[in-house]
Amino acid sequence: MPAVTSIPRLSHSGSLELAARRVVEGLHAGRHRSPYTGPAVEFADHRPYLAGDDLRSVDWKAYARTDHLLVRRYREERDLPLALLLDTSASMGFSSASALPSKLAWAGLAAAVLALLACDQGDRVRVVGGASELGPWPRELGGPAGATAACLLIDSLSAGGAGDPAALVRAAGTRLSRRTLVLLLSDLLLDPAALGAALAPLAARGHDLAVIQVLDPSELALPADWERVALSDPEGRHPDFTCDAADAKAGFDAAMARHVAACATACAGARADHVLADSSRDVAEVVGGWLHRRGHGPGTTR
Amino acid sequence: MSLTALAPVALGFAALAAAPIVVHLLTRRKVRPQPFPALEFLAKCETGRAQRRRLRDWLVLALRLLALLAAAAALAGPLWQGVLAGSNRTPAVIVLDASASMQQRLAGATAFARAKAEAGQLLDRLAPRPLALILAGAAPRRSGPEVSPTAGPARALLAEAEAGASDGDPAAAIADAARLLPSGGDIYFVTDGSAACLTGVDPATLPAGVRLRLIDAGPGRDPAATPANCGITAISCEPGVAVAGRPLTLTVRVFNCGQVPRTVGLATRVGAVRRLHRLEIPAAGSATAAHTLVPDSAGALAVSATIDGGDVLALDDQRSAVVPVLGAFTAVIAGDGDRSDPLRPVRPLVAALTAAGFQVRASDGVGLAAQLAQLGPGALAVTAGLADPAPVRLALKRHLESGGAWLHVVASDADAALAQAQAPDGIQPPVVLDRRIDISEQERGAMAIGQARLDHPLLAPFDQRVGLLTSLAASRYRLTTGSGANAGRAQAADATVLLAYADGTIALVERPVGTGRWLLVNLSPAAIDSNLASAEAFPLLIARLPAALLPARSDRLAHDVGNVVAARPGLAWQGEGDDRASAAGTTAAIEADGRMRLDRPGIWRAEGGHLLAAAVPDRESDLRPVDPATLGLAVVASSGAAEAAGANPLWPWLLALAAVACAGELLFARSLGLRRDVSLRRNFGLRRNSSVQP
Known part of the structure; x- marks a missing residue:
């Protein structure tokens, strides 16, 4: 896992922020729209005056127009609860070359970047790692100290075990009580339908969902110069398979392209962002691009 | 049903079938282990393809093995008899x-x-x-x-x-x-x-x-592995019919068919005189030895030659012959039936024969047959101007077949008819005289004789005197030319044209018949007036007749082993009913019809004193x-x-099977071209950069 000091700066850091596309339910005041009304600047609506209301909240101009006592209500802005779900299955520890980071390393780096960004803009972050089951539910972290703690937590994660990102998502959904930006970092080597089924309840409960599918370059395009290889599944779910890479390349590349497309479709069904990340690419570029698209996309809430 | 092989040793070539297996094992690419999380997608799409490729690999290996095994089996020459x-x-x-x-x-x-x-x-x-x-x-x-x-x-x-x-x-x-x-x-x-x-x-x-x-x-x-063998392949006598008082030379040729030179002792016997020779014979070559004797009286002279044995074919170590010895050369001339002067048409010929040492006997057609039967093959039969050739046809045929000589002078239509009349009896004349033109009705004049075969013994006197021969002329003669380009002068295949007139008409032609010779001289119908007969050249031709017509006749002086010899009238053993003859201490059976089968080589002597020789053919020594x-x-x-x-040979089918296997291997191997390319790169170190392309 990358050290905290090696976390790159986002190339769009000057204008980028982690924005919520849906209203979120932070506990603290923040910069994101929340379903709550309260002391705020943004006008929300009127409601009839009730006994006990502060007279300062009465909209007298409205009273003059409607002859009814109406009280102004303002939309309260809260912080953005961010849940970073890191798939730590054995497959995430794969790297096809020594010069390349493993998928988990790349995902951790991305998670660290996002955690730093969130903490930097006053949001709170919860880092959840697991293969198919959640461990102890971590507390939310915020502020500079929280950012450091999040990075250390990310750094402590290691790959192992059989992964089930869908189960991870389902388990996290049962633990999230407030609307949260849930970001899953996984290679999504699972049935896309299961992923869609796992994301759908979270979407229904109003969670803002995003999935970063981290794949090794060799998983996106099988290297033909591997020649004859005996392939083994790190998670042990499939028997070893010997093939000629040059022969298998075309079929595999097409199959993987179909799988990625299916994952994207499943994510779209749950109104979740889907980002395909090549682990050979720069984290800042990928994450920054995603944040940029997210910040300027439709439905962004601030 | 049985299976045999012509060369079972060739089955050892089947060991070559191990070659593709060894090559397969040596060039087998090592499988590199590689963890790969996305194995699921690879296995889904690759399982069927891998099975097909594996099957194809095995098929190619099987085809290679099949091709080599089939070729090896074909080399063994298997035969199937079912x-x-x-x-x-x-x-x-x-x-x-x-x-x-x-x-x-x-x-x-x-x-x-x-x-x-x-x-x-x-x-x-x-x-x-x-x-x-x-x-x-x-x-x-x-x-x-x-x-x-x-x-x-x-x-x-x-x-x-x-x-x-x-x-x-x-x-x-x-x-x-x-x-x-x-x-x-x-x-x-x-x-x-x-x-x-x-x-x-x-x-x-x-x-x-x-x-x-x-x-x-x-x-x-x-x-x-040529077996060592020396054999007497020929004995020849010069002349073949000896004349008392004239030298007789026995020549013996010994052939060595081995691959190393040999020194062979040779003993020759002519009559009672025996001589010893030592012959140095090169490998696959021959050497000759000569033994000359002057017989002092007429009769039959037994000659023989014997070499040291010890080779693989002892049958040819001895060879014998019986040489008839005449008191003198005799020529029997049959004229044209003019009883008063039967020799008138050939009087210049008679003069020339007399000058050459012949005893000339005049005869007519009827008397010719009797005289030839009496004199035997040593006599020269001369015919010219016979009016009725019928009585002499059979006698002349027998005379030729028994080794006699016949000089036929075509001086009339009857002579031409006689020449052609021999054909129905199985003797082909040297010239077919079908269309005749009497040139006497045409322009008279000397015509040069050309196309002489000076290599023939008869023309030997002209060897250094070509001008004499070519200036020879005939003023009148009957032509045998047709209207076309010499269409009527077809000649027997083995006839030799010795002289021809300038226009191509044959003047002198010779044909061997049996063991005898037939010499035909195409003269003018009025030969007495011909300057051919009176020319200087004519006596020269006649003088050579004894040598030319009675040449050396080697084995012709002996019967071949296996021949059946007809008993001849006058022989004591036939007339006395004796059925046994002796030769070298053995006896030979005489058939009831008086015929005797010569089943062994040697000299056979009838009780009446008649000599008979039998010899193995010379070419059997080779x-x-x-x-x-x-x-x-x-x-x-x-x-x-x-x-x-x-038995049915299986090797053609095996060769075809090997060819089909080769073709199949090429077909499948071509479909594996990518893999071969990769193998080559691996085997020759031409590996690509294994870094993963981003």
């Missing part, structure tokens, strides 16, 4: 060489014994097929007039077969065998493979559907092997009798 082969009803004829050369001894047994054993095995194998056996000796013998459905007659003939001492005629025997196979079949010629046995054998002359195969029972075709391939003969080795016996 139920179907047993039903093969193709007739077959076995021709067993029984000539003298088959008496050569090889490793303790004669070649004939080996050939007989081969033929016996062949009969066993061929038994289901219609069969016949022919012994190719001096007198070919067949097991029956037709191929027999059983092998019994062939076995019976084979059981009593013996090698002869005569010259076989394999070509005739094979032709005879082909006649027994009108609808096709197989001829198996069992012989020793020597030049003596294969001379004249030509498979191309066989009818369609008849296949000829050679079974070599001899020492093989390796030149180094035991040098001949490559049957040069004759277009398919050879079946001794060990390959199974194939000859009708």
